[in-house]
Amino acid sequence: MKNEQGKAIAEAAKQWLGTPHVNGAKVKGYGVDCGMLLMAATEDAGLLERDSIKIPEYSSEWHLHHSEEWFLKYVKEHCRKIRGTPQPGDFLLWQYGRCISHGGVYVGDGVVCHALVDQGVILTGIDDVMFYDAKGRSRLRGVYRYKDVKK
Numbered sequence: 001m002k003n004e005q006g007k008a009i010a011e012a013a014k015q016w017l018g019t020p021h022v023n024g025a026k027v028k029g030y031g032v033d034c035g036m037l038l039m040a041a042t043e044d045a046g047l048l049e050r051d052s053i054k055i056p057e058y059s060s061e062w063h064l065h066h067s068e069e070w071f072l073k074y075v076k077e078h079c080r081k082i083r084g085t086p087q088p089g090d091f092l093l094w095q096y097g098r099c100i101s102h103g104g105v106y107v108g109d110g111v112v113c114h115a116l117v118d119q120g121v122i123l124t125g126i127d128d129v130m131f132y133d134a135k136g137r138s139r140l141r142g143v144y145r146y147k148d149v150k151k
Contacts, residue, residue: 005047006089009146012044013037013105013113013121020120034103034115035071038091041105041113042146045089048078072100072142079144086126086143094131094139106143 015028022031026040042048053074072093079091086092086106094102104114107123115121124130131139 003087003089005045006087006145008045009041009047009089010105010107010113013041014107014123015044016040016115016121017113017123018120019115021115021117032115032121035074037113037115037121038075038103038105041089042078047146053078071103075103075144079146082143082145087145089146091144091146092126092140093142093144095141096139100141102139 016032016037019027019029019032021033023033024036025031025033026036028040032040039048039053043050075091075093082090088106088108090106092104092106092112093100094104096102102114104112104124106126107113110126111123112126113121113123126140133139
């Protein structure tokens with residue numbers, strides 16, 4: 001079965017390319033962070049009701065001071081963890097600091113769409129050095145698929 005919903009999420013994420021990084025924002029062309037990009041792409045693909053997920057305000061450094069996996073909690077409410085090769089529209093989650101704190105949308109061909117503090121929404125190869133620690137270990141902690149997306 002084709003993953004049309006996943007492809008729609010991936011295409012929606014790419015529409016945010018060039019949007020600056022603004023912590024906690026979700027306004028195309030003006031500002032978004034990595035977590036809000038995941039929600040925005042799913043909303044823009046028509047799979048999630050706009051603004052149906054309420055996220056409390058948070059610091060851009062929360063992952064350095066807390067070990068609570070609150071970002072992951074929201075992802076698990078709406079997605080299921082998968083094993084194997086990511087498909088377009090899957091969410092990739094990485095750990096920086098004490099907990100999972102960065103996410104991106106897999107768009108296919110080994111590329112992820114994500115929002116970085118100094119660069120905004122960009123495309124990066126999933127094998128980029130930024131996704132590894134100083135010892136060469138992957139920071140990837142999980143691949144998640146929106147629950148309504150078929151295999």
